[in-house]
Amino acid sequence: MAEPVIGVIMGSTSDWETMKLACDVLDELDVPYEKQVVSAHRTPDLMFEYAETAVTRGLKVIIAGAGGAAHLPGMVAAKTILPVVGVPIESKSLKGIDSLLSIVQMPGGVPVATVAIGKAGATNAGLLAAQIVGTCDTKIQDRLLARRERTKAAVLRSSEDLV
Numbered sequence: 001m002a003e004p005v006i007g008v009i010m011g012s013t014s015d016w017e018t019m020k021l022a023c024d025v026l027d028e029l030d031v032p033y034e035k036q037v038v039s040a041h042r043t044p045d046l047m048f049e050y051a052e053t054a055v056t057r058g059l060k061v062i063i064a065g066a067g068g069a070a071h072l073p074g075m076v077a078a079k080t081i082l083p084v085v086g087v088p089i090e091s092k093s094l095k096g097i098d099s100l101l102s103i104v105q106m107p108g109g110v111p112v113a114t115v116a117i118g119k120a121g122a123t124n125a126g127l128l129a130a131q132i133v134g135t136c137d138t139k140i141q142d143r144l145l146a147r148r149e150r151t152k153a154a155v156l157r158s159s160e161d162l163v
C-alpha cells in the first residue's frame, strides 16, 4: 500500500457522510490518502500535531471538512505550508452558510481553497487535491483526464433522455 499523499480530516464523525465523497474520488483515481477525525475545538492539541507533522509524514495536500463554526481548515492552514482545501459541511440550522463563511473568509496571508457546501463540494475537493498532486504525477493526470472523458460521455448520453 502506497504512503498517503493526501490527508482527509473532518471535525466530527457526523461529517463522514459528506467527506466520504472526497474519499470516493481519491479511491476512484487511485490516489493514496489517510482519513481521521480532528477538531480545532475539541482536540486542539491533536490538530496542532497533525498540521505540524503533515509535511514530514509525506502529505502534499490536506482536505479539511467542518460544519458550523468551521475553524478547522483555517487553523490547520495556519500551522502548515501545505495547500488546504476546505469543505463547508451543510449544517442543520443554517444550511452550511455558517460553515462556508467560516472557511472562506480567511485573513490575507493564510489561504484556504474553499469548495461549495456539502457533497458536491466534497467531490470537488477530492478532485482538486488530486489535480494538485497530479502536477507532479502524470499517471494521476491521465486518470483525471479519463474521468473528464467519462463525465463528458455521460452528459452527451443524457440528452437522449430529453423528450
Ligand SMILES: Nc1c(C(=O)O)ncn1[C@@H]1O[C@H](COP(=O)(O)O)[C@@H](O)[C@H]1O
Pocket: 010, 011, 012, 013, 014, 015, 038, 039, 040, 041, 042, 065, 066, 067, 068, 069, 070, 071, 072, 073, 089
Ligand atoms: N467545526 C467543527 C470543528 C472545528 O472547526 O474544529 N470541530 C467540530 N466541528 C463541527 O461541529 C459539527 C457538529 O459536530 P457533532 O455532530 O459531533 O456535534 C460538525 O459539522 C463538525 O465539523
